[in-house]
Amino acid sequence: MKTLLKKVIKACQPKYEVVCTTYQVIPGLPISKSEQKHAFDRGAVVQAKEFYAKVIASDMTRTMAPVEVQLRKIYLSGKTIDQAEFGPVQQLRTASAGKRKK
Secondary structure, three states, X not given: OHHHHHHHHHHHXXXXXXXXXXXXXXXXXXXXXXXXXXXXXXXXXXXXXXXXXXXXXXXXXXHOOOEEEEEEEEOOOEEEEEEEEEOOHHHHHHHHHHHHHO
């Protein structure tokens, strides 16, 4: 009975993912970006937060600027729980959005 209850509770819990978006700026070319998603099982909030903290604290992440790192909770919609930006990410988003509209 306990295992059945645990399975039902786990099925109702949200999934988590850490998304790392790296922007590549080359003069004369459009701004490109690449995303890497690291998915976690249902209810694995502790593991997802630990991984997110490791990615943010990493020297590699800080030197690869511009980088955007998001911790997302996937239940009914992808809700961003926490977000960190290294470099001029906001400016790159507006610049690439302005070029797409033309």
